Amino acid sequence: MPIRIVASCSALLAAAAVGIALALEQWEGLAPCALCLLERWPYRIVIGLGVLALLVGGRAGRIVMWLAVLALAADAAVAFVHVGVEQGWWPSPLPECQAPTFSGGSIAERLASMPAHPAKPCDAPSYLWPAIPVSLALLNLVFALGFTCVLAGALAMLPAGPRRRRRR
Numbered sequence: 354m355p356i357r358i359v360a361s362c363s364a365l366l367a368a369a370a371v372g373i374a375l376a377l378e379q380w381e382g383l384a385p386c387a388l389c390l391l392e393r394w395p396y397r398i399v400i401g402l403g404v405l406a407l408l409v410g411g412r413a414g415r416i417v418m419w420l421a422v423l424a425l426a427a428d429a430a431v432a433f434v435h436v437g438v439e440q441g442w443w444p445s446p447l448p449e450c451q452a453p454t455f456s457g458g459s460i461a462e463r464l465a466s467m468p469a470h471p472a473k474p475c476d477a478p479s480y481l482w483p484a485i486p487v488s489l490a491l492l493n494l495v496f497a498l499g500f501t502c503v504l505a506g507a508l509a510m511l512p513a514g515p516r517r518r519r520r521r
Contacts, residue, residue, distance in 0.1 A: 356414040357407050359507050363421055364403025366500060367396040370493075377481070377489070386475040387447045388435040392493055395428035418508055425501040432494035439478040439488055447475065 371393055377383045402421040406414035438445045473479075478488035 355410075356418065356511060357410055359504070359511070360403045360406035360414055360418055363418065363500075363504055364400045364407065367399035367403065370396045370496065370500075371400075374489075381481075383479045383489070384473040386473040386477070388431065388438065388445065388475045389473075389479075389490070391447070392428055392431050392435065392490070395424040395431070395497075398424040415508060415511060418504065422501055422505045422508065425497055425504060429494060429497035429501055432490055432497050435475065435490040436488070436494055438475045439490055441476065445475040 374385070374389070374393060378385060399421045402417050402424065406417040406421070408414075409417065434443075434446065437443050478490065480486065480488055481492070
């Protein structure tokens with residue numbers, strides 16, 4: 354399987370992951386939290402790296418796709434942190450995930466200190482199927498781990514490329 358096929362499939366899968374997240378926001382009305390938004394960035398990086406590898410091909414394209422493996426592993430790490438926050442194993446590392454606290458002052462001062470856009474707390478999981486308690490963060494963790502392993506395996510199985518013959 355040539356590197357260009359691996360690169361284009363990777364870019365399409367990453368685009369599908371971002372597209373599904375945006376579609377769930379639009380059609381299902383699911384609000385993303387700050388960690389959800391952070392989890393999308395590695396997929397955007399993989400899209401760019403996939404396009405770059407598609408353009409350069411060869412050994413350089415292979416190196417670029419190994420960078421995509423690192424980006425996917427980073428996404429799996431962020432998804433793991435998000436699942437831990439949802440399960441109450443640890444607090445969110447992002448300050449945007451914390452509920453605002455109001456103390457003292459008048460109602461006008463409290464309203465002025467509120468954020469411009471309401472944020473969904475990171476410890477409130479979003480479920481695609483209410484009957485099945487599997488959060489979208491957990492689904493993303495499974496997808497990111499699988500994507501990482503499949504991409505790394507595909508890159509490892511690619512032939513090393515033509516070897517140069519030494520002249521005698």
